[in-house]
Amino acid sequence: MHAAANEAQSAALRTLLRSLGQIVLQANAFTGACLLAAWLLYDPRLACAALMGAVAANVSAVLADYCEDDTRAGLHGFNGALAGLAAFNFIADNATAGAVAILAATCTAWLLAPWSRWLRARGLGIFSSPCLIVTWLWLPLVTVNATSANVTPAHALSAAQAGSGLLAGFAQTGFASEALPGLLVLIGIAAASCRHALRALIGAGFASAAHLLLGATIASFDAGLLGFNGVLTALALADCGLVTMLGGVALSSVLQAAAAYFGWPVMTAPFVLATWSVQWLTQRLALGVAAVEPAQLRDTTRRATTPVPATRES
Template sequence: MSSHATVRAASVDSAASLAEPLRTLLRSLGQIVLQKHAGTGVCVLAALALCDLRLACAALIGATTANVCALLGRAPFDAIRDGLAGFNGALAGLAAVTFCADSATAFALALLAAAFSAWLGTPLVRALSRANLAVYSAPCLAATWLWLALGAGGERAVAAASPMPAAVNATDAFAGLLSGLAQTVFASGALPGLVLLAGIAWSSRRAAAYALGGAALASALEYVLGAPGASFAAGLCGFNGALAALTASSLGPRAAICATMLAAALHLAAVRLGLPAMTAPFALAGWGVHLAWRLRPPRQPNHPPVR
């Protein structure tokens, strides 16, 4: 074999060896919106970069850290390959950059929280699998609530948002709806939301329809029940509904509607109590609806009347 052929073969082998870890990383980002698809992960990364490059960096750092920790902890290889070991790390990194005041501290917290979420994820997966339930974002929530309770991130200044008018026009409503999709990955804005919707549709058009419907229903419910217009515009009313609809979509439209309404109610209650709920309403709604549907009595077949 010539030297040129040897170099080409080595290049192909090197590219192949790098392709699978890259796909695993992208699937980790896609799993944030419950999609095991590298293309969805590309769109998640693009949506984050459109909103804030720091968010994109935090997601990559968190997912990589969690995947490495899961690998060292001998987590099931299938779970790592499918992105299930890395998405909570990505979420933990995003939460750190979102809620921490100082950038250097935020990225340090992103590493620590991602590692903690990976360490916590394996026993949580085992415990919840006994009830045939998914872990969702529970490891990220535990890691983030821990450092928030310890005051590790300091005080984050939040810019005051201008309130929306009492009557929301169609343009404002559509922008708020898309921003609700963006908020599933801690981003904001209509364009990041549109890119994220395209990413979900790349994996499944059915999933995209459920996510959009869940965000619309939850946003409408919370707005009607008194959520501020600024929260509606920022997408804070819709993201838990979008995720809840996605997680219950396998049970059918009625289950997705119930999960969305429950997530919206839990999120609104948490906001009024001043609690940092993040994605806890969606996780609780998902567990609740899956358990409730499992306990439903079986449907009786429709027999024709006896003559």
């Protein structure tokens, strides 16, 4: 009996940690533990927010009788964790942020089933879209203290500054910052897949360079604000080929730059929209190829079976 209770507790802990790991698209408990360590190092308030949101979302998924395997993989909890992080990021008062975090995380869980069915019917992934929808619903009701980055003249980045800025982009996938938390996140991704970690580094570097070319500030790069959507897009498209992945990262960078120009709090929306666009385009191309091949086959068969007219001898 005692062993069964210990096993149940261990399974629940792994589910919780996988929910955190799914924030960077890795169904891996060690990845989740690395993210948790990154939040504890940067700001323990964020660690509490992520745990609170993940627990609320997973409990709601169990009550809604969602697929148990998906819950164990962390698919039902990570949007709740992100919703909790968003609440504590935008709301200064801890009590208000905690209440909003629990409610928002619960809403992401209840939204998950109908929204994911609608997206799957169109061949699209759900990613962090439930968190974005729920956060945008309550965000206009609170006063957000915008922290604008100081405008720093563009200059050549040192190797240390470039490395620090890239790692900070990994930390920003979970609303944190700084190089050491970002390094922990990168280690967590590499533990699940070295290939995905390498693609994420490429995505962070490509996105950061694109933003700097588009006029972003060095301060934003140092804070990791230029690379995090590139990291997530590269992870989502890691298995689609390098050119396709870079195209998605470029599109996410353009979308993020446009949103920054208008001052919209888009969070991970550029990553979601860019990935959806690539998925949609890939499907259209695949359908086009599938439609052309049978037509070519029919034409070849018709030519092969058409009798050759007999010629009259003179």
